Amino acid sequence: MKPFLAAAAIARWPLPVLIAAGFAFTVAAQYLPILNGYTQFVLITVGINIILCASLNLVNGYMGEFSVGHAGFMSLGAYSAAIFTTKWLPATPAAFLPAVLFGGAVAAVIGFFLALLSFKTRGDYLAIITLAFLMIVKSTWENLPYVGGPRGITTAPLTTLPWVFAAVVATIWIIRNLVYSKFGRAVIAIREDEIAANAMGVRVREAKILAFVVSSFFGGVAGALSAHATFFINPGQFDILKSTEILVMVYLGGIGSLAGSILGATIFTFLSQALQPLGYWRLVILPLILVLLMLFRPRGIMGLRELPWFLPRRELLIKRELYKKP
Amino acid sequence: MILAAAAASSAFSGWAFYLAQQSINALQLGSIYALIALGYSMVYGVLTMINFAHGDLFMLGAFACLLIAAFLPLPFVVILLLVILLIGLLGALIERVAYRPLRGGPRVSAIITALGCGLVIENLTLVNFPYAQRMPALFTSTSYQVAGLTISTLQLLIIGISVALMLGLDFFIYKTRYGIAMRAIAFDARTVPLMGVPADRIISLTFLIGAGLGGAAGMLYGLAYPVIAPSMGVLVGWKAFIAAVIGGIGSVRGAVLGGFILGGVEIMVVAFLPSTYRDLISYSLLLVILIFKPYGLLGRAPNQKV
Numbered sequence: 001m002k003p004f005l006a007a008a009a010i011a012r013w014p015l016p017v018l019i020a021a022g023f024a025f026t027v028a029a030q031y032l033p034i035l036n037g038y039t040q041f042v043l044i045t046v047g048i049n050i051i052l053c054a055s056l057n058l059v060n061g062y063m064g065e066f067s068v069g070h071a072g073f074m075s076l077g078a079y080s081a082a083i084f085t086t087k088w089l090p091a092t093p094a095a096f097l098p099a100v101l102f103g104g105a106v107a108a109v110i111g112f113f114l115a116l117l118s119f120k121t122r123g124d125y126l127a128i129i130t131l132a133f134l135m136i137v138k139s140t141w142e143n144l145p146y147v148g149g150p151r152g153i154t155t156a157p158l159t160t161l162p163w164v165f166a167a168v169v170a171t172i173w174i175i176r177n178l179v180y181s182k183f184g185r186a187v188i189a190i191r192e193d194e195i196a197a198n199a200m201g202v203r204v205r206e207a208k209i210l211a212f213v214v215s216s217f218f219g220g221v222a223g224a225l226s227a228h229a230t231f232f233i234n235p236g237q238f239d240i241l242k243s244t245e246i247l248v249m250v251y252l253g254g255i256g257s258l259a260g261s262i263l264g265a266t267i268f269t270f271l272s273q274a275l276q277p278l279g280y281w282r283l284v285i286l287p288l289i290l291v292l293l294m295l296f297r298p299r300g301i302m303g304l305r306e307l308p309w310f311l312p313r314r315e316l317l318i319k320r321e322l323y324k325k326p
Numbered sequence: 327m328i329l330a331a332a333a334a335s336s337a338f339s340g341w342a343f344y345l346a347q348q349s350i351n352a353l354q355l356g357s358i359y360a361l362i363a364l365g366y367s368m369v370y371g372v373l374t375m376i377n378f379a380h381g382d383l384f385m386l387g388a389f390a391c392l393l394i395a396a397f398l399p400l401p402f403v404v405i406l407l408l409v410i411l412l413i414g415l416l417g418a419l420i421e422r423v424a425y426r427p428l429r430g431g432p433r434v435s436a437i438i439t440a441l442g443c444g445l446v447i448e449n450l451t452l453v454n455f456p457y458a459q460r461m462p463a464l465f466t467s468t469s470y471q472v473a474g475l476t477i478s479t480l481q482l483l484i485i486g487i488s489v490a491l492m493l494g495l496d497f498f499i500y501k502t503r504y505g506i507a508m509r510a511i512a513f514d515a516r517t518v519p520l521m522g523v524p525a526d527r528i529i530s531l532t533f534l535i536g537a538g539l540g541g542a543a544g545m546l547y548g549l550a551y552p553v554i555a556p557s558m559g560v561l562v563g564w565k566a567f568i569a570a571v572i573g574g575i576g577s578v579r580g581a582v583l584g585g586f587i588l589g590g591v592e593i594m595v596v597a598f599l600p601s602t603y604r605d606l607i608s609y610s611l612l613l614v615i616l617i618f619k620p621y622g623l624l625g626r627a628p629n630q631k632v
Contacts, residue, residue, distance in 0.1 A: 060434075064432075064434065065434075066434045066437055066438075068441070117613065117616070117617060120617075120620055124374070124375075124376055124433070124437070125616070125620070127376060127437060128376070128567075128571055128612075128616075129613065129616065131564070132568070132609040132610075132612045132613055133613075135564075135605055135609045136606060136609045136610060136613070138605075139602075139603075139605040139606040139609065140606060142602060143600075143602050143603060143606060240560065241445070244441060244442075244445060247438060247441070251438060280449060280452050280453045280456065281453060283445070283449035283452065284446055284449040284450050284453060286445075287441075287442040287443075287444075287445035287446045287449070288442070288446050290438060290439075290441075290442035290445075291424060291439050291442035291443055291446065294428065294435045294438050294439045294442065295424065295427055295428065295439070298428075298431060298432065298435045
């Protein structure tokens with residue numbers, strides 16, 4: 001009885017209240033002049049970056065692999081959703097949710113085949129294969145006149161703040177539940193020691209492939225959202241620099257931490273907006289931050305730690321039992 | 327009848343000449359790729375680390391040549407040696423400052439740092455040279471007609487210098503004490519220092535040589551295709567990385583093989599298909615080769631230790 005009360009005493013009730021309030025605020029911002037267009041755009045970018053960062057964290061943080069292809073999944077999601085809304089269906093808000101899910105699904109399917117191929121080999125080869133994947137995706141769009149070739153296509157501005165807010169909450173919720181499930185423990189075991197995990201009966205290959213597919217699905221969702229947040233996409237937006245930006249967010253916020261992903265994406269987005277006047281120097285400073293982080297704090301701000309709000313109730317109870325004072 | 331046969335035979339010989347002419351271009355591009363790929367492969371062999379900054383050192387080689395040639399009227403060979411020395415020292419410096427503190431830590435950190443260093447170099451160059459630069463011709467190149475094929479002094483020089491550097495490296499790695507130490511570290515990095523081999527110094531040397539060859543490749547590339555831009559570190563450097571992986575990363579001879587294969591494939595794609603397919607086909611080639619030979623053509627699977 002006591003641990004239950006103690007866990008409840010951490011006050012979990014503000015979380016649903018905050019989420020509801022946040023959603024109400026984003027809806028209100030559509031009708032009332034609370035936020036100007038630029039602020040809304042920055043907040044939408046923060047949301048999209050949180051989704052990207054949390055989903056890449058599943059592979060690069062929780063599983064300890066190194067993928068540089070997240071911008072490729074984003075690109076797949078963005079283009080698939082844009083084709084959906086501009087070529088197949090009229091660009092109405094009703095078509096938006098199917099379009100976003102379609103974008104995620106396309107990215108997930110391609111992610112599945114890429115995972116099959118990558119996890120035949122070990123370690124660094126994932127970086128090599130995802131790099132090749134990124135270049136192939138970019139080059140494919142550039143050679144397809146159907147989607148405008150290198151010039152890209154115009155999209156409908158369908159992404160609104162409430163949509164992004166809902167997508168962020170859904171992403172964090174799903175990834176949290178996955179990470180603290182049996183599958184999540186398998187993923188973490190793979191990070192700690194793949195050979196030992198295998199010896200203990202963890203289905204390494206399946207866990208790796210599933211983690212990669214989930215990660216690419218949300219990468220695709222983020223891409224679909226970003227395609228409809230701007231009026232326009234082209235293949236060059238989703239290049240290695242975009243992937244590096246997502247990597248900076250993950251390693252800034254902290255590997256293996258959802259709170260860290262939110263923090264990393266938020267800090268990064270505001271920082272990169274603030275550095276905008278510096279022009280090309282911005283492109284020097286951002287990677288420099290990454291290098292300095294790796295040298296002085298390689299796990300990031302929240303590395304491998306989590307705020308209680310991002311833990312399921314059962315997990316909190318276990319933690320409480322483990323660290324109970326005698 | 328006879329006329330038609332003559333036309334057919336001349337069409338055939340035209341086609342064959344076209345192919346032969348493209349083969350010379352393929353040799354030129356392939357030898358540059360091979361020179362860059364060597365740097366990736368040597369570092370991977372010794373540290374099992376992908377040095378993502380190597381492509382940008384290659385790019386700096388071209389810019390270093392541009393700057394030296396602009397301020398000092400030195401002969402070609404002196405500039406080449408200066409570029410090799412400068413870029414080699416820079417490579418060794420990056421290893422000392424950015425990679426060595428992370429050795430022994432998670433391997434992923436080193437790869438991320440390398441990626442970051444590469445972007446810093448690229449964008450610092452971009453800040454200073456926002457527009458593509460024209461590379462000066464360091465000497466007057468004349469074209470020779472050999473059996474109907476055109477070959478220039480520049481092409482001969484590029485292929486010659488590359489092959490000489492590769493043969494020199496091969497001799498160094500297989501015949502000298504330092505080369506033997508390098509291969510020993512690649513074989514077992516933990517035991518070798520216990521045998522009295524100064525591992526840190528050998529690793530610095532590996533970076534020095536690898537980056538120096540990359541710098542030389544950058545200079546030769548700049549002379550062959552005389553418009554240079556900071557983005558070529560990614561565009562060309564990573565192609566060379568693919569070449570290293572195709573040949574089997576970690577294997578020095580594999581890097582050379584991969585470089586010539588990739589150079590050949592790229593030139594032939596551009597010769598016979600729309601040139602925008604080039605990247606698509608070279609990266610797809612990499613994936614296909616990795617499906618059938620997961621460790622590249624000449625690479626060995628790493629021995630897994632429990």
